[in-house]
Amino acid sequence: MKRSGLVLIVSILLVYIFLIGPLVIIGFSGFNESEFLDFPPKVYSFRWFFRIFESDMFVSAFQTSLLISVLGATGALLVGLPAAYSLSRTRAKWRRSVLSLFMSPVIVPGVVLGFALLKHVVIALDIEVWTGMVMGHMLIMLPYVIRVIVSSLSNVPIEIEEAAVSLGCSNTHAFLIVVLPNIRSGILAACLLAFITSLNDGPVTIFLTGPGVTTLPIQMLSYVEYYFDPTVSALSVLLMLLTVAIMIVIESTMGLSFFTKK
Amino acid sequence: MNNRLHILLVLPGVLLVVALLVAPLYFVFLDTIPDLEHPFSLYEAFLEKGFHQKIIIRTIRVALITTMICVILAYPCAFFIARYARRFKAVLIVIAVFPLLLSPVVRSFAWMAILGKNGFVNDLLLFFRIIQEPVQMLYTEGAVIVGLTYLFLPLMILPLVGVIENIEEDLLDSAKSLGAKDIIVFFQIILPLSASGLLVGCILVFTGSLTAYTTPRLLGGDQAMTLSTLIYQNAMTLFEWDAASVIAIIMITLTILVMKIIGSLATRMNPDV
Structure with missing residues (x-):
């Protein structure tokens, strides 16, 4: 031994x-x-750190990334929250298939997703670059939002909700004042996970970029192919700090043990 | 609440996924069979080229090797974290999760710096006079495998920790007290009881390596292309959309196939999974 x-x-x-x-x-x-x-x-x-902020390239790409992930996460939350609620409360036969439909953006290869979106949505329907980008990001964030909120809802016993309804609350009212406060941290964790998924995405986004619309990872990707200097190292340090901050919040909301469970 | 209300609540999400994923993929599939009399003509044209065959085989080989390396590296690690780490457990899990949340561009870029002509590994080998001049390591299949292993190792460690934690200590103790060697304990008890975590890890790592884009692009370049860099090149540089559609369908088929095969292997190892 x-x-x-x-x-x-x-x-x-x-x-x-x-x-x-x-x-x-x-x-x-x-x-x-x-x-x-x-x-x-x-x-x-610190010269490479100053360099990042001197050129507009990375700053504007980061702003684009932020805006896209905020818009995408809002959309994913608007669609995902009711769906997650329904999935955690229903026992209907369709539950399993709907759940796996919602998880499918994780299973389909990113490049395939990006290509299909570009060819048959963005180009076929002549959609603006911005809109296409937000739609793509909404799609890749949805599985995370739904998975985290479903698991967070499963910790809220249905009885407290039923108690509220039997005391005269409407279903919607009961959801807003009883269920929602109990899953606040789940929603926050879902948003953070969705945010980081969107912020880091390469394969889907690279098909959807257009003139003037580039996200941070794509900008970094094309930069390191041409210039091999420590600018991206400095940028990596900043991204590591951001990741640490997000991890601290995830840990305090739902615990990092989330990652060792399926 | 009644069923109709539940359906109403999931409907927007379902419509979104159908409109942005299911329908576009279905149309991509239709694109690959333009002529019903010769439904496979585009596939035949694509697969005829030796260059394409090479890339398909390389993609599968790289994913297979990466998965095997990850299993070998992750098992002892996960076992230690789950059983012996005690107060270091949280720290070890945090360190495994951290790279997972970091941008794949950053993680691949790190290996560009390490494996490059003037990189850390070449410097080290030159310093110890193992080599006389820098060796080309970047833009090879090996570099892609290293990068992918780095990218996906946590995805193998974490699910394994989850299942190994749940193996009862008594089971291992009694096996040992009855004289079972460590290796027997591993193959007879730990392996079957952790099959479900291994299955999840293998599916995540294998399908992840099969479809990763950033790492093969930065570490493999044009010399060691995989299916995902090939689809991008066909769609965005060469504007060969038929070929890109064929690659898309091949990639999805491979992904589903891998999930089915690994799933059935795991059932054979432990019928209760």
């Missing part, structure tokens, strides 16, 4: 070095004074 215990410790150490190492390297190179991504840097500076 002792030897296999040692093997276990060493292997987990290697795996975690593999998981963290690249991020540490990229983090350091963001503070590099030189134009190369050498590790460790010889001289440290």
Whole structure:
């Protein structure tokens, strides 16, 4: 047992070095004074961070990303919240198939989704680039919104709602004053997860970009193909900070154990 | 509440998914069979080219190797986190989740910096005089596999932690006290009882690697293309929309096939899954 215990410790150490190492390297190179991504840097500076904000390229792409994910998440929430409520309360036969229909945007490959949307919605119906982009993002956010809210609703016993109704509340009123306050943190977590999905998406978005409408990941993608300097490293540091902030909120709302369950 | 109200509540969502996903995909499928007398003519034309065959085979091979590496790396890790980590457990899970929430562009870019001509690995090998001049590692199949393993390893670790946590300690103890070796304990008890998590992990990693776009584009480039970079090239650079539609249908078919095969394998390992 002792030897296999040692093997276990060493292997987990290697795996975690593999998981963290690249991020540490990229983090350091963001503070590099030189134009190369050498590790460790010889001289440290913030020049690449200033560089991000000097050129409009990344700032406007980030603004676009933000706007698209806020609009998309609002749409996904408007459609997803009633659906999630119904799915968590009904026992009808169609429940399973509707649930898997809602999960299908995760299963269909992103590039396929993006291509199909571009060809048969955006181009076929001559839709504006902006609208197409928001629709695409709404679609990829919907599964996360529904999954998180359904699981959060399953913790709200149906009895308290029935009690409210039997005391004279209408169904809608009971939902608003009894159910909704109980799933507030679930909704917040759903929005954050949806936000991060939208903010990070590459494959769907890359088919939907158009003149003047580019999101942050797509801008970064095309930048690193032409310029190999620490600007993107510095940007990565900022994105890591944002991710940490979002993780803290997810942890405090629904717990990160969410990720070890299906 | 009655059934009709429930249907009314899910309806907008259903319509959205049907309009933006089901219908467009159905039309893409129709595009690939323009002529009912020769329904497979476009597929034949696509598959005839050796270049395309190579890419299909490479995509499957890369996904298969990535999944196997992830299983091998994730099992000991998940076992440790679930059973022995105690107060480090939360930290270890947080570190596994963190890259998952980070942009795939950032995660692939990190490997561009590590594997590049002037990258960390080449610097290290040059320093120790293992090599005389920088080795080309970027834009190879190996680079794509490393990048994908990095991208998806947490997706294998996390579900495994979830199922290994639920294996009863007594079961392992009694097996050991009856003289079972560690390796027997693993194959007879841990593996079957964690089959459901393994199944989820394998499906996520395999289908993820099969369809990832950012990583093959940045680490594979034009030299090591996969189906997802090929569909983008056909649709957006070459404007070969027929070929792109064929690739789309091939990718969906592969994804569904993989889910079915892994699902049936898991049922065989543990009929209760």
